[in-house]
Amino acid sequence: MISSAGYTPAIATAAIEVDHTAAIAFGRLFISNPDLVSPIQTHTALKAYDRKTFYGGDAHGYTDYPTLDAAPVTEQLQSVALLP
Template identity: 45%
Template sequence: MPRPLTVDEIPGIVAAFAQGARNAIAAGFDGVEVHGANGYLIDQFLRDTPNQRTDAYGGSLENRARLLFEVLTAVTQAIGSERVGLRLSPLNSFNSMKDSDPLALIGFLADRLNAFKLAYLHVMRADFFGVQKADVMPVAREKYKGVLVGNMGYSADEAEAAIAEGKLDAVAFGTAFLANPDLPARIRAKAPLNAPDSNTFYAGGAKGYTDYPTLQVA
């Protein structure tokens, strides 16, 4: 059965994030993205529905963000803040995540994250399952002064408009890239996109990952 981490165990978790970042750079990567989204460990601390702690890591926004800030401090010290990004999903209910005030959560985090001088902040703007609804991107844009990347459900035209209007600095495409290995070329050519098949996501085989057709150019 899962159980809460003890306070004594948390420094080891933080150190593991830093070592993972060092390992990535040693392996030849240009940087790392700290995963603070989608119901994984950091996200479990950030949101007030799963986080039922009564110690220094639970309760207030400051306390619930403590693990994230400790991880970012360790990782940026290990490899340099210019090599570190962060992904957040204040609305996504994947893995049964929920927060009572996602706008307050993203506003608090976006403001406090300025001090870390990260390469970028990557925010999922919606919920896979439509359980939670809010417009988190304007709050993130208002509070965060660095590079802001939006994600989830953007079309090429919407992405271009959002960047042109200064709402975002970049847009990340996920499932569209799964189904379109040549996505940049298709966007440039304004060509139709292959539709992703969610039934093959995380299936462990080639189907749904390496068998989508590329754009045929005469």
């Protein structure tokens, strides 16, 4: 089972450890942290999302959040074996 809905990385880890779920899906946090894996691994504070920019308008709010470092997101995901 995959669960979602407002999990923080810490709560997600706890839910998996007690077998509440097998995996956690992050939606809103992934929008504001396009490199979500990197700040979770380095225990860096996550950027807040702007709910007013969801589902309409232009690219603001979906494609303009900066990454933690300069590496493209695909390279970061490959580095943690989430992409081939």
